[in-house]
Amino acid sequence: MGLTFAQLKSGPVNFPPVPVPVSGFCEPILIHQFSINQMKNILSADKENPDVDEEYRVRNQLLKFLNGYEYEPTEEDRLALLDIFSSGQIHEVYSKALKLNGKGPDALREAEKN
Secondary structure, eight states: OOOOHHHHHTSOOOOOOEEEOOTTOSSOEEEOOOOHHHHHHHHHTTTTOTTSOHHHHHHHHHHHHHHOTTOOOOHHHHHHHHHHOOHHHHHHHHHHHHHHHHHOHHHHHHHHHO
C-alpha cells in the first residue's frame, strides 16, 4: 500500500538520513534530507543579519544537515565541528549535503562512483 497526498499533506514529511562516505572516516556519516521549503529556510537563515558572517552560517547549516531540521545549532556544537572535521572535510560534507538535497541519494551515489 502507498501513501495518499492527503496523508502526506497532514503532517511534516521526515525523510530518512542517508549514509554518505566522507574522506578520512572509515564509516559513512548520516546526512539528512529536507523538503524544498525546509532546505530554502536552512540556506536563507541569517542572510539578512549583517552581524552573522558566512562561516557562522555555514556551520549552522552543516549542523542542520547532520542533525535534522528541528535541531537548533549551539555554540558548543559549532566549536565541536572544528575538532571533528578538517576544513576539506567540512567542504566535502557541505557539498555532498547540497547535492543530496538537490538531486537525491541516487545522484549522490552515482557521483561518488565517477
